[in-house]
Amino acid sequence: MVIEPTFEVAEYGRWAVMRVTGEIDMATAPRLRQHVLTVTARKPDGLVLDLDRIEFIDSTGLGVMVGAAKRMRMIDGGFRIVCSQPHLNELFKITRLNEVFDLYESLEDALATVAGATIDGAGNPEGAST
Amino acid sequence: MSEDFEIEIPPTFEHLAMVRSVLSSALEAEPVLKEERLQDLRLALSEATTNAIEAHNRVGTQAAVGIRITVADKKVTVRVSDQGGGFDPSKLKKHPPVTDPERLEYERGLGVTLMRRLTDECSITPSKNGTTVTLIVHR
Secondary structure, X not given: XXXXXXXXXXXXXXXXXXXEEEEEOOOXXXXXXXXXXXXXXXXXXXXXXXXXXEEEEOHHHHHHHHHHHHHHXXXXXXXEEEOOOHHHHHHHHHOOHHHOOEEEOOHHHHOOOOOOOOEOOOOOEOOOOO | OEEEEEEEEXXXXXXXXXXXXXXXXXXXXXXOOOHHHHHHHHHHHXXXXXXXXXXXXXXXXXXXXXXXXXXXXXXXXXXXEOOOOOOOHHHOOOOOOOOOXXXXXXXXXXXXXXXXXXXXXXXXXXXXXXXXXXXXXXX
16 A cells, blocks of 8 residues: 655766655665665765655654765765655754755756766756666 | 544554555545645654554564544544553653754654644653554644
């Protein structure tokens, strides 16, 4: 009955972008955590979590993001979140995580200062591997 | 006039999505809440149910977690009851301020904050055997 999450990882220059869809709760958060661990182990210059198409996220999912921010800080990498959904932005405000995370309205905005990150009209990387 | 929906679930996290669906279905016929408030209550209910399941896992009971949804004209009340030994919210560990780098050490503990902030009324009533969380959202 859960809308199964998907995790699509792409490279934009030296940055990694993970698009997350579906529902993230206590049952599915371990999968998000595992994907974050896999991506951060490659030591990218930065990680963008694109949450624009997420259906549901609870405090466990927010906690995984805190862990992701910590891991990226440990390797001196950047960490950004894409989210234009008002409800999710409200959750960041309530938990004050908006003061911890760098939040962006679009993937284009999040990657604006990233060297070598080129996005086509559909929001996909140009000339990068997925 | 009010209508009650009552379910019991085994204490496993795979049932969280079903609990959220039941709430959405209960409010489909009688849309008491606006979509945004329904989203708030869905999340608060999910957090309360997660805590209840965790409490059952902690004490090692397979007993069912009870959820009752009461839809009235001007409010929706949700009660989540567990038999997980009782939870004292006053003993919750306080997070460091967000400006403190140590804040990133805390991945858990946001659930109760969300339950309280996303509902109009939130009470956590521990007893010897378990805890009942009551969440109310007004129309």
